[in-house]
Amino acid sequence: MSKNCRFAVAVHIAAVLALSGDEPATSEWIAGSVNTNPVVIRRLLSALSKAGLVRSLRGSAGGSLLARPPERITLLDIARAVEEDEGPALHHQPPNPACPVGRGIQPVLVRVIDRAEAAREAVLGTTLLSEVVTQIRAEAMG
Amino acid sequence: MSKNCRFAVAVHIAAVLALSGDEPATSEWIAGSVNTNPVVIRRLLSALSKAGLVRSLRGSAGGSLLARPPERITLLDIARAVEEDEGPALHHQPPNPACPVGRGIQPVLVRVIDRAEAAREAVLGTTLLSEVVTQIRAEAMG
DNA sequence: GCGAAACGTAATCTCATCAGTTACAGTTTA
DNA sequence: TAAACTGTAACTGATGAGATTACGTTTCGC
8 A cells, every 4th residue: 555544544443442432442452453563553542632532541451442422523533633734735845936827826726725625524524433333344244 | 845746736837838828838947937857847747748638849949738728627637647546545554354343444444535535536627727727827917 | 960959767866754663751550 | 569551752664756967869950
């Protein structure tokens, strides 16, 4: 696969927590399901926690829990929590203002890229974690 | 700015070609407007050319032209031409099939990421290069 | 023809980002 | 107090992109 597994792994984490219910899941256990290192999981849990989606209990018998029921968490919540928020991807160097295109293009690009991104987020914003968990269960059975 | 300027620079290139009309624009001239190296422009022109959006004339007095009028080029055409097409970003390592989540999550993720991406592309697909050029002109005047 | 001007592309450099890993300090429970 | 966690910092290796240099090829004007 390519890059930025963060979203995929964060959804995976959230699904595991949703299925764990009240039982705190340890980063090591989640890492076993994702098939990666526990620190990678803890880093993402930290981001999810800062976004208020997850609660973590420290100390022995600790672990993580969803902070609210999966019916009230959207994939957009998760994406916003773990993806770097760096405006639209424009030119590295500012374009040449002596050229009409160089002078006028950036605001136009920002508008259109923002509109496209809003459309993508609209889909994620209407997809609930609970729905994803239901589908995962169906896939795992089939 | 962050990453993947390719789309932004490719739209910039297309806008310059649209404003040049019948006059071939050299990679050096375009590079002056974008404020980068001519080889960077030629690489993107090569991708646009493979997608049939641009024609290049070699030799002295050469340069590049749009292959069709800007009313018949969408930003999605440009995005598809210059962006690597690497399916949705999933796990690096396949998840653990011994866990129900690990076993079932990937097809679910593929479906939702593809739906979100399709929504983004729908916006780009309805935005014409000619509209972008009109807006750039308005910005450059204001 | 010849040379200048341009494209097309390969090779290299640098830089940023990311996943993975080790290490360790702080926290909680039994 | 010991064991089992979390929370970070620091380092490594891989990957990808933009910038640059270099060179072969094509074409026009003289």
